[in-house]
Amino acid sequence: MPETTVANALRRPRVPRNTAPSPGDAMAGEANAGDIDTSYLESLLGYNARRAALAVITIFLQRMAPYGLRPVDFSVLTLIAHNPGITSRQICAALDILPPNLVGMIKQLQKRELIERRPHPTDRRAQGLHLTPSGKKLQREAQATASSLEQGATHSLTPAELKTLIHLLKKVYRG
Numbered sequence: 001m002p003e004t005t006v007a008n009a010l011r012r013p014r015v016p017r018n019t020a021p022s023p024g025d026a027m028a029g030e031a032n033a034g035d036i037d038t039s040y041l042e043s044l045l046g047y048n049a050r051r052a053a054l055a056v057i058t059i060f061l062q063r064m065a066p067y068g069l070r071p072v073d074f075s076v077l078t079l080i081a082h083n084p085g086i087t088s089r090q091i092c093a094a095l096d097i098l099p100p101n102l103v104g105m106i107k108q109l110q111k112r113e114l115i116e117r118r119p120h121p122t123d124r125r126a127q128g129l130h131l132t133p134s135g136k137k138l139q140r141e142a143q144a145t146a147s148s149l150e151q152g153a154t155h156s157l158t159p160a161e162l163k164t165l166i167h168l169l170k171k172v173y174r175g
Contacts, residue, residue: 045172049169049172055153056149056150056153057071059149059152059153060074060146060149063145063146063148063149064142064145064146067138067141067142067145068112069138069142072095072097072105073105073108073109074142074146075095076091076095076102076105076106076109077109077114077115077131077135077138077139077142078139078143079091079094079095080115080129080130080131080135080139081131081135081136081139081140081143084128084130084131085118085120085121085128085129085130086128086129087120087123087126087127087128087129088102088103088106088127088129089126091129106129109135113132113134113135114131114132114134114135114138114139115129115130115131115132115135116129116130116131116132117129117130118130
């Protein structure tokens, strides 16, 4: 799926402010948001997953803005940090990214001097990706920020509930 499509799919729709209608307002007879029956939607995994993702991604985007990282950039840097020498092909497989979409990301991260390519130790056709010293610093700070915002976003869950939720979500997307 092209990156812009993913971004659009995760974008929170604009919701008008809930203001009290004036006495002559034609919308005065319409239901308030609290009166709307959302029970069917709330029974759908996709609906709930999207709502949860939007809640986390909104905070993520705000907190990662100082680092100049989008969610996919953060994911790529984190994979490289935890797997020095990882190849582009391995990143594509791990994150379900199409190779042409990763090429531009890698170029931008190189341009920012956050990553570098080195010859792969066992496959002379491949190049391994490594964080530069500035890439390591930025990734460590961004990872600490991500961990903090995840804790804040899931504060209403017990550690066992969070572990179960993550386990169940993995079962959905891994099959």
